[in-house]
Amino acid sequence: MDCSGCGFEVEGGFAFCPKCGRRQPVPCASCGYLCAPDFEFCPKCGASVGATAKAVERPAPTPSRTIVPPSRTPSLLANIESEDDGLHPVSEADRRTVTVLFADLCGFTTLSEQLDPEVMQALQNQLFKELTAAVRNFGGFVDKFIGDALLALFGAPVAHEDDPERALRAALDMMARTTRLGESAPHSGSPLLLHIGINTGPVVTGGLGIGTAKSYSVTGDTVNTAQRLQSLAAPGEVLVGELTHRLTRHAFSFEPLGDVVLRGKAGSVLVHRLDAPLALPRAARGLEVLGLSAPIIGRGAELHRMLASLDQACGGSAQLVRLVGEAGIGKSRLVKEFVARVGDEDRFRNVAVRQATCSPLGEQSFGALGAVVRSAAGMMQSDTGDEMRAKLAGLLTDLGLQGEEAKRLMPLLYHVLGLGDPDATLQHVEPEQLRRQILYAVRTIIERRLALSPLLIVVEDLHWADAVSLEALRFVMDRLERTRLMLLVTHRPAPDNDQLDSSRVSHTALRLSPLNTDDGRGLLAALFGESWVKSAGRLVDQILERAGGNPLFIEEIVRGLIDRGVLMREGQRWRTAAGEVATGIPATIQAMLLARVDRLPQEVRRLAQEAAVIGPRFDATLLKAVTAEPGRLEAGCELLCDAEIIEEVAGSGSISSPSYRFTQTLLQDVIYQNLLLQRRTDIHGRVGAALEQLCGDKPERLEDLTVLGHHFAQSAEREKGAHYLQAAGDRARM
Structure with a gap:
């Protein structure tokens, strides 16, 4: 890992850079995202990183340079090797939709015949290293290597909202890395090429194997189909299955190959060949994909308050507005409507608008801030480095920044934009000094823009922003409180969602509620x-x-x-x-909701699963009788409420035994469907037994008989379920 301050290569496990002394980011044990040293929770997946950070601060032995089989990667090694105690998400089996990637090196046998075994082994290890890096960079998990082939998973053990898209981007990165390796590595001279198959569908995840050979893996026809697609793909090709194509066609171009009969499969499979990412991706979700749209509904009050805040900003009082809500609640739609309204109304005709969206794939340092600068300069995703530098120079000229001042700012903004340091201007600048200079450079260009007109900066999906961009935005707001600036950010609920709030700047938090x-x-x-x-x-x-x-x-x-x-x-x-x-449940919704559930600590996730078996609404007394860890019930329910998985039902139950419900019916469905059939059966039996204790020996109420019949019918005691259901039918006819 390179030091974020000076670029020196820092060994894994080092808390500080041995060259400049800068404290290093901490990799999240759940998803691998590099978190700022002071983060307690990963901003990408929500897992706690406090314990990881403390562990990194302790002296550690120099890590081995031996390649670790990716099915036992360091971040998951302890969980995978532990006994099946059910305490770790990677050792507990479940059912989920996963995108499976199979990659294979073409001509491996021929290459093995031509090269010395030692040379071949070194080439394989280097290839595996490159492929593993590509998978991990996009949030995937390397399940195993099989000879010269790799099996990678996207969506297990941790789900993301866009796992199929991540898999395709990883595949293209793997192709590029393999090509570069072939150009530099000593071999017979023929190009190194992969052929890749990708398929999305249901699998069972969990420990596979016995003893020390047991490791986390997946099982199901989805895996077999991915392997068959890989076998069908020509050298240099990526073939994808039907669901993968449907979930990614908004972001990539494909060539349809029609229905194909794959070896060993009874029916045909609709296959597409991956071409390239689209220059301008379309809407990923919703009905815009089908050309259907509707006016904004149910957000009039929030829109009015946003416009009022901009009015105040135009009057010289800087404003911070936060739109907060879960995925899909309408944050981006409201921002779109607000920006359109700003453009349409005469009173805002001089307002300059700069927009940025943070990426779920992780941001480099100053990534979110760089996106704002790119918006200001009119940069396109397809621009070359030279084109970006030219547009940046034009931006500074438009702001009246020329001569020595522009010369001083340019390398700092190059750094923010990831354009390097072509003139080596910054190579001797200390990291802390560089950080301060960048903060003042950003403040300078914003001040110059504000001297010309009011400025509206919009940053969407702030929950994915990098730590230094957050620091820079806070720095700017703290020092420009008496200017015509409005910063509008959107993010999901989080414990630290007020990190931009400033005592100097008027701020408004708008929580978007579900539509009635x-x-x-x-x-x-x-x-x-x-x-x-x-x-x-x-x-x-x-x-x-x-x-x-x-x-x-x-x-x-x-x-x-x-x-x-x-x-x-x-x-x-x-x-x-x-x-x-x-x-x-549509696959898109499954991914969004399962990603939320996967962020929960495992014991809390287990509690949510037990509650989901009870039903959309449940009583704390019943859940306590069912759960495997009753001592953690109160704290677990509190965490589930904080995560907005469940909510307490007002006016029901009692102080000692409150009633709860899932915040969304679909959320309860997803958690229930995520359970293995055997685990569902077991929990249903425990619920039935607990209900018998609560209802007495001879329940008579129709409601009690029906619920008892439902749970026992789904348990191993189906005859008891039939008995209660028959009794319920008899009671209903009375």
């Missing part, structure tokens, strides 16, 4: 017409109930109905197939 039922119906009416909403009354009710007021979830559920042919357009009207219901 009327607004949800209004959204569907705007998309499909009032007549469809009325005619599909039962289906509409199901959609709104399952979505829980989340606008994106509403659109994704409807999109699934359109994809299945349940909802069809006939001319200017929409029609629903008779008798259809909104069942199933």
Whole structure:
């Protein structure tokens, strides 16, 4: 790892750079993201990093340079090798949707015949190192090496919202790394090429093998299909399955190969060949993909307050506005509407708007700030380094920064933009001094912009921003409180979500709540017409109930109905197939919700699973009787409430035994579906037994009989379930 201050290569496990003394970032044990030394929680996956940071500060032996088999990577090694005590997410099996990547080196046998075994071994190790780096850079997990092939997972053991996209970017990076290795490594002269297969689908995860050979892996037809796609791919090709293509076509171009019969599979598979990333990615989720759009609904109050804050900023009182809400709640849609309104209204005609979005793939130092500078300079993603430098020079000229002042600022802004230090201007600058100079450089260009007009800076997805960008934004806000500046940021709920709040600057936190039922119906009416909403009354009710007021979830559920042919357009009207219901969970929603669940500590995640088996609503007394760790119930429920997985039901239960419900029906469904069938069966049996204790020897209420019948019918005691269900039927007829 290179020091973020001076660039010196720092050994793993070092807390400080031996050259400049700068304290080094700490890799998150869960996802590998490099966290600032003072972070207690990973900003990328939410896992605690405090313990990791303390461990890094202790002296450590020099790490071995032997390549560790990636199925037993250091961050997961202890969990994988531990007994199956169920305390670690990587040792506890579950069911989930995963993107599987198989990569194989073409011509391995021929190459082995041509090269000395020692040379071949060195080449293999270097190749494995490069491929592993590509997988980990995009948040994947290397399951195993099989000869000259690699099996990697995206979505296990930790899920992300965009795992299929990460897998494709990793595949392209693997191709590029292999090509570079082939150009530099000694071999027969023929190019080194991979062929890769990628497939997304359901798998079972957990420990596979026995004894010391047991390691974390996945099982299922999804894995077999990925391997068959890899075998079918020509040298230099990446072939993907149907679901992978559907989940990534917004960001990549493909060549369709049609339905292909793969060796060993009964039916055909729709296959696409990966081409390249799109220069301008389309909307990843929602109905914009299908060309459907609706006016913003249910956010009038928030929009009014944002416009009022901008009014105050234009009057010379800097403003910080935070939009807070879970994924899909409508933060980006509200920002889009707000920016459009700013552009349309005469009172804001002189406001300059600069926008940036933080990446879920992790940010380099000053990454978010660099995105703001790129927006100000009009830089495009396809720009070369020379084009970016020219646009930066133009920006400084427009701001009246020329001569020696521009010459002083340029290398600092090059550093922010990741353009290097071509004239070696900064090579002798101490890291702390460099940091201060960059902060003042950023302040200078913002002040110059503010001298020309009011300025609105928008930074979306701040929860993924790098620590130094956050520091820079806070620095700017603290020192420009009496200027025409408004900083608008969006982020998800987090314990440290007030990190930008300043005592000097007026700040407003707007928490976006779920849409109410009327607004949800209004959204569907705007998309499909009032007549469809009325005619599909039962289906509409199901959609709104399952979505829980989340606008994106509403659109994704409807999109699934359109994809299945349940909802069809006939001319200017929409029609629903008779008798259809909104069942199933779209893959996009599964990924978003499972990513939230995977961020929980394992004992809390287990508690959520036990609660999910009870149902969407549960009583603390019943959960205490069911859970394997009743002593942790109160603290666990508090953490689940903090994470907005569950919420206490007001006016129900008692102080000693409150009632809770899942914040979203789909969230409970995802947690339940994530469980192995055997574990579901076991927990249902425990729930049934606990209910028998609570209801007495001879339950008589219809509600009690029905619930007992449901849980025992899903347990190993199905005969008891049938008995209770029959008794419930008899009671209902009385």
